[in-house]
Amino acid sequence: MKLSSLFIIVAIFISNTIIGQSLDDYKYVIIPAKYDFQKTDDQYQLNSLTKFLFEKEGFITQFDNLEMSSEIAKNPCDVLTARVNNTSNMFTTKMVIELINCKNQKVLITEEGKSKEKEYKKGYQEALRQAFESITAQNYNHANADKSQTSIAKSEIENAKNAAMEAAADAVEEAVQEVEIIESTEVEIPEEIQVAEVEEEIVEIEETLMETTSTSGFINNFKDLDQKGSLLGMPTAKKLYAQENRMGYNLVDSEPKIVFQLLKSGKEGVYYIKDRSGTFFKEGDKWYAEFYHGGHLIKGEYDVKW
Structure with missing residues (x-):
């Protein structure tokens, strides 16, 4: 009697852990923008972290608050939806x-990821990463997945175009108002500063204002310059991962932490860097960030997974 009870318990555990289908049968993963236990979208960057981890395994991902691409709509049974449950108690964060x-x-239902971290963000992310180890252990076959998300991105460009133009128009209007305030402000200019230099600074201010569209989440990695204007310790060919949003892309590192926020431009392969007077663009097979900092032109090379 005891042996049969043990067998039933083991059988239930196995059926609850994995249904028997291989992850190789699926190509896409839909990530909720907000899980049931969250108060706001991407709270503690858990949703971005989930997306990043699945992309790292080779899946093609998309947030559920964006219109589904035609490719996903045509192949609904090639799609998995990720659900993250918070099973925490008073002393331990569990995911x-x-x-x-x-x-x-x-x-698939992963094993429970746990963390003793008291800080919410660190605790949630540590527990999520630990839970994700069950998915990594499945050894997903990357050959079955189309690593490039180009077809999805193209189908979404038209959907984002009107919203982007609307936001850009609002930004231009705000920029004009700011420039009018700047131009109407009386300042005492030392004689040694030439008029041409003042005009050039005003143009730079206008360009910077016109590139700014909303509150900033930009993380500044460029702080120290040497006498020649080059970056001290600037990471070259740094690996970044692109996460698409309504306005363009967030480029994140492996933590993942946002390094650049890119806004779409009218040119293919060229993006504006949010909160920077500069661009992110492609030359040959390489991607570069180029902008002015402290009166110097900064250019850095990056390896981006789109």
Whole structure:
């Protein structure tokens, strides 16, 4: 009797952990912008971290608050939806990841990730990473996934175009108002400063204002310059990962921490760097960030996974 009870318990555990379908059968993962236990979208950057971890394994991902691409819409049963459950108690942060298929079946339920960190963000992220180890252990076959998200991005460009133009118009209007205030302010200019230099500074202010569209999440990695104007310790060919949003992309590092926020421009392969007077662009097979800092032109090379 005891042996049969033990067998039933083990059988239930196995069925709750993995349904038996291989993750290799799926190509896409939909990430909720807000999990049930969160108060705001991407609270503690858990949703961005989930997206980053799945992309690192080779899946093609998309947030659920964006219109589904035509490719995903045509292949709904190639899609998994990631669900993160918060099973924390008073002393331990606990997270479990569930992967749901188009038939609302649980294809995979991870082991419980745990953290003793008291700070919410660190604790949630540590527990999520630990839970994700169950997915990494499945050895997802990257050959079955189209690593490039180009087809998805193209189908979403038109959807974002009107919103981007609207936001840009608002930004230009705000910029004009700021420039009018600047130009109407009386300042005492030393005689040694030439009029041409003052005009050039005003132009730079206008360009910077016109490139700014909303509150900043930009993280400044460029602080120290040597006498020649080059960056001290600037990481070259640094690996970044692109996360698409309504206005363009966030480029994040492996933590993931936002390094650049890119705004779409009218040119292919060229983006404005939010909160910087500069651009992020492609030359040959390489991507570069180029902007002015402290009166010097800064240019750095990056390896970007789109």
